[in-house]
Amino acid sequence: MTTNQGRTVLVVDDCDDTRSLIGAMLRQAGYQVREALSGADAARAVAERPDLVIRCVNDGPAVAAGPVLELSAGDRGSREGVDARLTLPATPGQLATTVEAVLRVHRWEAVRRSLFDLVLDAIVITDGTGRLLDVNESSCVMFGALKMEVLGRRLGEFLDRGFDFDQAWQTLREWGWRAGEFRLVRTGGMVREIEYVARANVLPGRHLALLRDITRQKQWEGAAGALIEVGRLMSETADVRQVARRIAESTRSLLGVQSAALCRLDPESGDLVVLALARDEAEVLDEGFVFSRGSGAVGAAVRERRPIASPDVYNDPRVLLPPELRAGVERSRRRAMLALPLMVEGTVIGALAARDRLGRMFDAEAMRLASAFADQAALALEKARLAEEQAKLLEETRRQREEAVALEAVARSITSSLERDEVLQRIVDETRAVCDCDIAFLAPYDPVTDSARIVAASGSRSRALFTTAITRGRGLAGKVLETGESFTTEDYVNDPRISKDYLPVAVEEGTVTQAAVPLRSRGAIVGLLCVANRGPRRFTPVEVRVLERLADQAAIAMENSQLYAALSQHAARLRALREIDQGILTASSPRAIAETALRHLSGLVPCWPASVTMFDVETGEGRILAVVAVRSKIRSGPDGPPAPLIAKFIWLRHDELRIVAT
Template identity: 25%
Template sequence: MSKRSSSRQSLRTRNHKSSSTTANQRQEKQQLLQPIFEKACDAIAVTDDLGCLIEINAASCQLFGLSRKALVGKLLTDFTNADFNFERVRFSVQNGSQQTGELNLLRPDGIRREVEYTLTLNVVPHRHLVILRDITDRKEAAQDELWCQRQWVELFSEVTLKIRQSLQLKEILRATVTEVQRILQADRVLIYQVFPDGTGKAISEAVLPEYPHILDLEFPEEVFPEEYQQLYAQGRVRAIADVHNPDAGLADCLIEFIDQFDIKAKLIVPILQNLNSHQQNESKSQNQLWGLLIAHHCDRPRRWGNFELELMQQLADQISIALAQAQLLENLEEIVEVRTAELKDVNRNLQQEINDRMHAEEALRRSEEQLRLIANALPVLIAYVDKQQRYRFNNQAYEDWLGQSLTEIHGCHLQDVWGEDCYQRMHSHVEAALSGYVVTYENEIALKNGISRSVNITYIPHVDEQNTVKGFFSLVSDISDRKAIERMKDEFISVVSHELRTPLTSLHSALKILVTGRLGTLSTDGQQMLEIADENTERLVRLVNNVLDLQRIESGNFKMEKQACNAADLMIQATEAMQPMAQQHGVTLVTQPVDIQIWADSDYIVQALTNLLSNAIKFSSPSRTVWLTIEFVQQSEVLFSLRDEGQGIPQSKLESIFERFQQVDSSDSRKKGGTGLGLAICRKIIEQHEGRIWAESTLGEGSTFCFTLPALHS
C-alpha cells in the first residue's frame, strides 16, 4: 500500500472514531437534558414551521389541561386568541434569535390563561422551541396593587382639590387633617405650628373619640428643643414605629410626655414656608420651619409604609403652597405688575419665534417642492423607507412603473407593494441596509403591464447624529437593455467557445503527440517552437473551458446537487489534485482539515478550492508555503481561508480581481498561464451556495482568499 493510501485509511479510521465519540456524547447529552425537559416548571414545546406541536413536557400538559397524546399533533393556534399568528411571528424572527410576547390561552375546559411566550427558531432545522409561562396570577396581583394605588391617588387628589379650592387657611388645615386620618386610618392627625420662641401648639386636629384631644394645647420649648427645629427645617422626616423602642432615639422625658396621650407610633413631616417666594430678585429662597404634620397611632405600634410617608410629604408640600398663596395675596399688585412685564417680553419673543419659524417653514416647503420636482423628473425609482420597512416618500416614477398612486403607496409595507415573491428576494438586502450597510444588488420586478424588467437597486442607510439607523433611501434603475446586451454577448461567447473547443482539442492532441517525438525528432529550435505552440494551445483550451463554465453558471443552465459534505474531505481532494503542480513549482501545501459538516455541491466546492490553490501556487516563489484552513465564524457559517506568501495584491484591485478577465498584472499572468476567469468562477460558485468570497493582501507579504459556506446543523 502506498503512503498516500495509508494516510487516507488512517484518516478514515480517525473520522470513524470521532463520529462514534460524537454520537456517544450526543446520546449522553440527550439523556442529561431529558429529565430537565420533563421536570421544568415552564411549559416547553417543540413545533414545526406551521406551529404544530411535536414534543411537549409535563408542564405543558398541566398548562393546556390535556394529556400529551391529546396535544401532540395539534396546532398551537388552536388554543390561542385570533390575534396570535404563529407563522407571522416566525417570519418576524431571525434565525438564532428569540422573540418574547404574550398571548391568551383558551383551554378546552373553558378556562382562560394569560401566557408569556419565548420563541427560538430552528433549534434544529425546521424545529422551533416555544417556552410558555403562566402569568395570569402575576398580572392579577399587579392589577390589584395598581387598583389600591389608584384609590390612594384618588383620595390624595380629593385632599389636594379641597386645599386648592379654599383660600381660608383654617379651612385648608381642617380639611387636611380630616382626610389624612381617613386615608391613613390613623388614630390622630394634627398640625402643630412652631412659634419663633421655640414653643408651639396644635392648631388643627382630627382624632378618634376614645383618645384625648390635643387641639389648642400649648407645648413648652423643652418638648421641641432648638436642635430638633434645625433638623426639621432641613427637611427631616421621622417615621417611628414604636416610641418605646430604644432604637427610636427618643429622650425619656419626651416618652413620658407623649405617654399621657396614649401615643404608640408617630409619623412627623415638616411644613416649610418659603420666605422669599414673592421676591423675584432673590437668587436663592430661604426656607423656615412653619410647623409639623403629625400622625399618631395609639392602640399599638405601627410600621409606616413608604406610600404613607410620601403622601404625608406631598400634603405637607400642599400646605406650604397654601401658606405661600396667603403670602402672595399680600403682594398681589407687585406680582401682577412684574408678571405682566415678563409676559409682554415673552409674547414679543414668542411672536418673533413664530415669524422666524414661518419663514423657515416656507423656505423648507420651497426646498421640498424643488427636490420633489427633481425626483419626479428622473427616470428612476426614488423612495425613502423607514425602520418599519414602510414607504414615507416616493417619486412619480413609482406611479408610472407600478400603476399605483403615490397616496396608495405612502405608508405601505414593502411586501404589500412588491408582493411576497419579490419581497423574499429583497428581504436580506433590506435588513442589511437597516443595519447600517450600503447595499447594491440586482432584481427582477413586474411592471403594471405585466412585463418583467431587470433593475439595479441601491439602498443607502439614513443614520442620525447618534449613529442610529432611521431608515434608508432606495434608488432603482432599469438595466433590462444592459442585461439583454450581456445575454447576447454571453450567447456569442458560448457559441464561439463551443466552435473553438473541438478544433482546439484536436490541435492540442496532435501537438502533444508531436512533442513526445513519436512521429520523428525535430531540431532543437523546432522542438522549442513546438513546445511553445503546445503550451499556448493548452492555455487556449483552459480559456475556452473556463468561459464555458462561467457562461453555464451565469445563465443558470446547471443544477447544483447540494448535500451534506465533510469539509475535511473536500480540502484533502483539492490539495491532492494540486500536489503535482505544487511540487513542480517547489511550493509546499499545508492543510489543517477539520471535520465540519457543510451543505454544498462537493464537485463545485472542490473546483473553487483547486482554482484558488492554482492561483496561490502560480504566484508563489519556490520554497514558499501555501496554507489552507477552515474554522467556524458563526454558529451557521464556516470560513475557508487560503494564505500564500506571494507578491501581494494592491488594495485597489482586491474587488475587481473577481470580475471576468481581470488580472493584477496581465503580463505576469500571461507568464503564469492565467485566463482571468478562475476567480470569477469561484465567486459565482460561492454565491450560488449563499456564501461570500473576498481577498485580503499586503504587498510584498502575500494574500489571503476567504469564503464562507452554510454550516449543517445536526
C-alpha cells in the first residue's frame, strides 16, 4: 500500500453505488480517491490534475490532463480520450493491477515526453503522407514557428525546392530507413542546413525523423575550405584583385548573403576603395567605388575597429551613407549589413562587408564566423599584397636592367659617329625602336630665333614635318619648349590643352597620341625629342622616363657632334695657316704672296670678298695685287639671260683678268 500512497484517483460516475464500490477497492489498494459526478463536478475535479481518471462510459470528461481508465460492460464505449479500458465486472485485484499498469505507462510516457521536448535535436512524427503529427520544442526552434503553426503541414513544405521530398519519402517507405542532408527554409525565409535520419513505422502508420541543424558546422567547414582555396590561389598568383574577388565570393557563400564586398584602405586619405564585389544581381556600387573616410558601414567598422551589424543600414544612425549611395540604398532590398575591419598585427588594411535582405539580424554566431574568416582573409590579402609588391619590384628591377642595356646600346649607336646629320638620324631611329612608336622626330633649339626646327625624323609619311618650326606655347612640343616639362596626350586632335597650330601636319601624319621631352645641356634646353603613334596608346610614366633618358643621351651626342665640328673647323684653319706660312716662304714676289694668302683664306672664310693691295709709302698710292670675290651670277645685260657660273674665285692681276680657281 505504501507504493501507491500519494497517488490520487478521480472516480467519475453518476451512480453513487458504483462510484462508492470502485472508490472502496482503490482505497484498499492504497490510493487516495476523489469522487465526482459527471459534468461540471467532474470538470472541476479534473482541473486539480489527479494522477488517474476512472470513468464509466460517457460519464467522464472528454479531456483530462492525465491518463483515463474507462470501465465498461462488453465492447460498449469509445476509445477517444481513453488510455485503457477494463471490462466489468472486475475483481479488486484486476482493478488494482489495471490502474497500476496505466499509471506505470503514463510515468514512462512522461519521461518519454520530457526527453522528446528537451532533446536538442529536432524530432518529428508524421503520418503516411508526411503530414506532421507531433514535433518537439527543438523542431519549433528549427522551423522558426509555433507548434500549432507546424502541425498538420507536410514536412516537404519546409524544404528547399532543390530537394525531391516525394522521392525521398518513397525511398523511406520502401527501405524503412533513410539518412542524408537537405536545406530547410524557416518561416521568414532563412535557410538552414539539416542532417537527418528517419525510420518508417516506428508505430503502425507513424514515421519518425531526427533532424540536426548542421548550418554552423557547414559554415565553419566552408570557412576552412575558403581559406584553403584562398591559400592555394595565393600560391598560384600574386594578383591582389584576384585574391580579393575570391575572398568576397567566399564571404557571400559562407554567410549566405546576397552580396559581399572587400575594400582596401588608403592609409594616407583614410578612404576605402572597393577592390572586389561578389553579387547575384546589380548592386548600388561597383568595383572602384570610394567610401570617403568614415562613411558607410565599412567606414564605421574601420573607425571603431570592430564588427558593425545592422538590419537596416539606411536607418542606422551609426552609418553615414555617401549622398551618391543613399538614394540607391533606399530603393534596395539589401539593407541588412555586416561590416568587419581587416586587421594585420593591429593595423587596419581594409574592410569586409556582407549585404542581405532588409531585416536580417546577423547573430553572434554569424559575427564570430565572419570575424574568424576576416582575420584569415586579412592575412591572405596582406600576403598577396606583399607578394604583388615583391613581384613588381622584381619586374621593375628586370625592366630597369633591360632599359639600361637598351640605353647603353643606344648610347653606343648614337655616339659611334660624330657627323651631325648622321648623329641626329640615329637618335630618332633608336628612339622610335626603343619606345616602339610609329614616329620619332628631333628639333634642335635655336636661341636666336627662339624656335626649334625639325631636322631629323623616323617613320614620317611626308616632308611636312621638316617645314615645321616649333615655337613656344604652340602645339604639344611648343608647351614643352615653354614649360621645360615633359608632356603627353592620348588624343592630339581633340586635346583642349594643345593649340591647333600644327594640326594639319598632325592630321597628315595620322598622329593620335604623342609625347615630347626637352633636351638639356648644362641646364638649358637645346632641343626637343618627340614620339607619336597613329593608334590609341597611353604613354606610361615609365615610358616617359625612358624617353627622357634617351633625350639625355641625345643631348650628349648632339653636344659631342658640335664639339667635333668645331674642332674640325679649328684643325682646318690651322692647316690653312700652315700652308700660308709655307707658301709665303717659297713665294718669289709680292703677287705670289698675295695669291697664296687669298687662296687659302678663301677656304677658311667662305663667301668673304677680299683683296690684297700694296701701297707706296712715299706717294700713298695703292696697287691691287690680288682679289677674291664671292661666287655670283653675272648678267650679260639688264634684260638678258643670266651668264653661266664660270668660277668660284676670280683673280685680278694688274690689268688682266685671270681665273685661278674653278
